Amino acid sequence: MKKHNFSAGPSILTQEVLQKASEAVLNFNNDNLSILEISHRSPAFVAVMEKARSLVLELLDLENKGYSVLFLQGGASLQFLMTPYNLMKENGKAAYLDTGAWSSKAIKEAKLFGEVEVVASSKDKNYNYIPKNYTIPSAVDYIHCTSNNTIYGTQIKEFPKSDNVLVCDMSSDIFSRQLDFTQFDVIYAGAQKNMGPAGTTLAVVKESILGKTGRTIPSMLDYQVHISKDSMFNTPPVFAVYTSMLTLQWLKEKGGIAAIEKINNAKAELLYSEIDNNPLFKGVAEKEDRSNMNVTFVLTDDSLKDKFDSMCKEADISGINGHRSVGGYRASIYNALPLESVQVLVNVMKALK
């Protein structure tokens, strides 16, 4: 009996993906070898890598539009460093939107490379909203934003409009909603929310923006090096890429982003409407900026905490504790979480007295 897994990340993967991944650890491709013990240069794994890369472009509707897909290591945290290294000119400048702890970390690393202008921040209200009506300076090398803020439960609905290069950390909502992905020049995302297990990081890079900084970039941090080697400059994280490929395949079979978005919207509506209608609960994020991936809420009466926690536990609900900097609860309702799990949580909320 599986739990209802609302973990913020690493987070739920579908059962059929887990089943196939588990089998591949014993016998991959019916070749009597584990996927953990074969060469990454073997035709069977090269095919996995190529399939994963092409599925990303297909799902994001970015085929034949000048984008390259990379499966890297180091998490979004290494991308915080790779983006300025690859995009900020010597003595250059970048604009950052500060919507939470992860944006702040990205800003900190970028400052090692040049001037960083924070164009807007929602820090004044512990990041419970998305800043709007900010002005973007015209002469910047790029603009950086974080599409979804896991900790606070906020999500950008309208992205910065400008002629500048636009970089987006989509770690916690990639593949969850339809967007015009051509508005972005770099999209990066740690796999461990909507794509796969921890251990690989997706980078989708528009090739024409590269090679313009005048910097000498160390090989492992250079998008162009990884692109020139088809994402196999060095040994890739084989199992994480394979499991991501399985998840991307599952998403495609389900009807792609358009189909999963409908389900994601239904899950979010069900849960937010309970939060709004049940006097025992209150949402944390501003309504217009609410995330469809991470739903943050608190009890209006703290004395009910132990009761609610034990009711959740009894219902096999797992991973809904809020982040320590926000408190309360956070239900992460990523692509792989079924509507039924949200219904179970809502039923518990309704039953609380």
Added chain:
Amino acid sequence: MKKHNFSAGPSILTQEVLQKASEAVLNFNNDNLSILEISHRSPAFVAVMEKARSLVLELLDLENKGYSVLFLQGGASLQFLMTPYNLMKENGKAAYLDTGAWSSKAIKEAKLFGEVEVVASSKDKNYNYIPKNYTIPSAVDYIHCTSNNTIYGTQIKEFPKSDNVLVCDMSSDIFSRQLDFTQFDVIYAGAQKNMGPAGTTLAVVKESILGKTGRTIPSMLDYQVHISKDSMFNTPPVFAVYTSMLTLQWLKEKGGIAAIEKINNAKAELLYSEIDNNPLFKGVAEKEDRSNMNVTFVLTDDSLKDKFDSMCKEADISGINGHRSVGGYRASIYNALPLESVQVLVNVMKALK
């Protein structure tokens, strides 16, 4: 029926490790959740990370000697960059021993940070030996060497002796032989030979050598940042760390490095003695520098190639093609490869006519 897996890397893991890893993908820790979908901050995974870190110190006999163990991402290739970043002073200098393609890559990255003196190289003979009797300049920030050279089948038996900081890339022979590991200040190794699947990189760092360069180091490249967070600065590659922990546990139960070294020596002796006694085969590496992990050899009569290849295939021998830069054959006989597999290969060699 499993194959005899001589793959150079990612490479063979023991069947019991694969079995446990496969089970954990479905149900980890009897908690009805996959190890791929739980928080890396959960007590169950924090215990895995701590166990893996302490097993490394125990197996290397480095407990309570000022070393920290990190499970990072990015492979040895990222360490090529992290070592100079953390150890080479501004306008500093480092000494490198060039024993193959991987040493050369390390040298290339280090040159971005300061002066690199290549104290010796075996490039003149396509790296088929280990240089000796070289002089190490006294005023260097560190010396870098590669203990085992997978492609060429050579292995350092005597490490550079000096008062300088000593850094060693042990990707392909860590945990395979007894050494006084206190002679090293940094040991790093991609997991995918003797420790686990591709996707994590071990770094064992003597803390007292850090913080002396005067450089500002990006967080993800700073050993001190990772040490201060107990190797959890950002989401670690959970599954790769877990499988590495299982392999380290297996090695400890087998009797540790002392016990596996005996088996490794027996495997190497069996195979090298066939190479030396069978007129149809010839070793590639100089005898005194032969690796006990990667055994490189060629046929003395190329016309037998198709026959030998098909005999190997029939015997379920996998992964013995030599690297393209050397040609011939390479049998990788890492810790997890049983003596029986070497015997099967030797039998095929004996049967070749």
